[in-house]
Amino acid sequence: xxxxxxxxxxxxxxxxxxxxxxxxxxxxxxxxxxxxxxxxxxxxxxxxxxxxxxxxxxxxxxxxxxxxxxxxxxxxxxxxxxxxxxxxxxxxxxxxxxxxxxxxxxxxx
Amino acid sequence: xxxxxxxxxxxxxxxxxxxxxxxxxxxxxxxxxxxxxxxxxxxxxxxxxxxxxxxxxxxxxxxxxxxxxxxxxxxxxxxxxxxxxxxxxxxxxxxxxxxxxxxxxxxxxxxxxxxxxxxxxxxxxxxxxxxxxxxxxxxxxxxxxxxxxxxxxxxxxxxxxxxxxxxxxxxxxxxxxxxxxxxxxxxxxxxxxxxxxxxxxxxxxxxxxxxxxxxxxxxxxxxxxxxxxxxxxxxxxxxxxxxxxxxxxxxxxxxxxxxxxxxxxxxxxxxxxxxxxxxxxxxxxxxxxxxxxxxxxxxxxxxxxxxxxxxxxxxxxxxxxxxxxxxxxxxxxxxxxxxxxxxxxxxxxxxxxxxxxxxxxxxxxxxxxxxxxxxxxxxxxxxxxxx
Numbered sequence: 001x002x003x004x005x006x007x008x009x010x011x012x013x014x015x016x017x018x019x020x021x022x023x024x025x026x027x028x029x030x031x032x033x034x035x036x037x038x039x040x041x042x043x044x045x046x047x048x049x050x051x052x053x054x055x056x057x058x059x060x061x062x063x064x065x066x067x068x069x070x071x072x073x074x075x076x077x078x079x080x081x082x083x084x085x086x087x088x089x090x091x092x093x094x095x096x097x098x099x100x101x102x103x104x105x106x107x108x109x
Numbered sequence: 110x111x112x113x114x115x116x117x118x119x120x121x122x123x124x125x126x127x128x129x130x131x132x133x134x135x136x137x138x139x140x141x142x143x144x145x146x147x148x149x150x151x152x153x154x155x156x157x158x159x160x161x162x163x164x165x166x167x168x169x170x171x172x173x174x175x176x177x178x179x180x181x182x183x184x185x186x187x188x189x190x191x192x193x194x195x196x197x198x199x200x201x202x203x204x205x206x207x208x209x210x211x212x213x214x215x216x217x218x219x220x221x222x223x224x225x226x227x228x229x230x231x232x233x234x235x236x237x238x239x240x241x242x243x244x245x246x247x248x249x250x251x252x253x254x255x256x257x258x259x260x261x262x263x264x265x266x267x268x269x270x271x272x273x274x275x276x277x278x279x280x281x282x283x284x285x286x287x288x289x290x291x292x293x294x295x296x297x298x299x300x301x302x303x304x305x306x307x308x309x310x311x312x313x314x315x316x317x318x319x320x321x322x323x324x325x326x327x328x329x330x331x332x333x334x335x336x337x338x339x340x341x342x343x344x345x346x347x348x349x350x351x352x353x354x355x356x357x358x359x360x361x362x363x364x365x366x367x368x369x370x371x372x373x374x375x376x377x378x379x380x381x382x383x384x385x386x387x388x389x390x391x392x393x394x395x396x397x398x399x400x401x402x403x404x405x406x407x408x409x410x411x412x413x414x415x416x417x418x419x420x421x422x423x424x425x426x427x428x429x430x431x432x433x434x435x436x437x438x439x440x441x442x443x444x445x446x447x448x449x450x451x452x453x454x455x456x457x458x459x460x461x462x463x464x465x466x467x468x469x470x471x472x473x474x475x476x477x478x479x480x481x482x483x484x485x486x487x488x489x490x491x492x493x494x495x496x
Contacts, residue, residue, distance in 0.1 A: 065331070068333045072333070072347060072348060076201070077198075077201075078202045078203055079202050079204060081202075
């Protein structure tokens with residue numbers, strides 16, 4: 001099974017198994033990694049904001065306009081910011097590394 | 110013979126509001142006063158719909174999408190949001206580029222915004238222009254050799270009316286990975302504008318026969334341009350510009366943009382004819398500053414043989430100016446003219462003349478006569494004072 005790594009807020013890496021077809025948000029929830037996902041992946045908040053490792057960022061499918069709109073409202077946005085609910089695990093993403101931001105903001109209110 | 114009221118040839122300082130714009134605005138001050146952010150009742154919703162229609166008209170004038178338009182209080186605010194917002198966002202997003210490039214003839218609010226960012230760790234670079242007022246693309250290319258965050262070049266200069274080659278300069282900036290911003294306050298409604306290749310573009314209502322106190326910033330969505338807002342607040346305007354929208358002003362700005370789109374070509378052709386008529390009517394020697402070819406139809410920037418301030422005193426019924434209204438609190442010579450290579454003496458003998466939509470043949474005939482007489486009187490007075 002593919003794997004992926006979350007860098008936690010304290011900087012500690014945590015490698016987990018990443019089933020194909022699950023989103024980064026779903027994978028995080030499976031392993032109790034601290035990503036909120038207040039809208040449960042419906043692109044209505046920005047609480048699953050993750051910062052993708054720079055080497056991995058270009059390998060992801062480009063964000064949709066809706067995702068960009070939510071990212072506009074995310075706190076502490078970085079060059080390689082994405083929403084975890086929109087990154088779906090594929091064989092090509094085996095080894096993906098994402099970092100959790102210092103804090104998030106629920107743009108859905 | 111004195112005219113019934115002053116002849117106004119300072120349309121680059123501000124334009125009179127078109128009566129059609131005023132008519133469109135009036136209901137939104139009184140009976141249709143709803144808050145466009147009140148989504149719970151009809152009056153709020155109708156104000157919101159009016160704002161969105163206006164946003165569409167503003168966008169259409171520059172070839173943008175309505176949702177790429179952020180409404181502001183004017184071009185000064187738009188320029189501040191664009192420059193400081195882009196710089197601060199890049200800093201917080203961990204980008205390493207620190208260079209901010211602009212041009213010596215920019216509006217003060219652009220020069221000052223860029224200069225202010227030095228205190229936050231950025232590197233302002235102010236490029237010179239050629240004697241015709243245009244930025245040499247090769248000079249920009251040299252400056253872009255250092256990785257650059259943002260380039261800001263105005264589309265049309267507010268003192269000389271000189272048009273920069275924005276498509277070429279924007280392409281150069283993009284090729285070097287820099288954002289490109291243009292202050293198009295003096296260009297909108299005068300020359301066709303298309304945001305293709307441009308990341309950020311500032312507009313002003315009162316330069317195109319709309320109301321004062323309203324403007325817009327175009328912010329590209331694809332690829333997304335991100336900015337840090339200057340104001341904290343309720344998240345209006347995509348979080349970029351908090352505050353209740355000024356419905357009447359925005360409706361007026363939208364109507365002004367609609368009229369500009371419909372009438373720009375005819376206006377500019379007529380204004381170009383009037384400008385020639387004014388030049389032909391001048392009976393004293395003048396030098397035209399800045400490119401004649403790459404220039405909006407309504408502008409003349411003329412150096413006379415007499416001091417401009419003396420001339421202005423001799424023609425109280427003609428409204429022209431010595432430079433931009435924005436710097437008029439200072440009596441120092443125009444930095445724009447100095448950048449074109451004029452010495453202080455020549456700059457002090459220079460007047461900006463701005464024709465517009467409501468300028469008549471009679472106005473320019475009056476102006477030609479008044480300018481010629483004032484120049485003669487002022488030359489004589491100055492010569493007398495020297496002996």
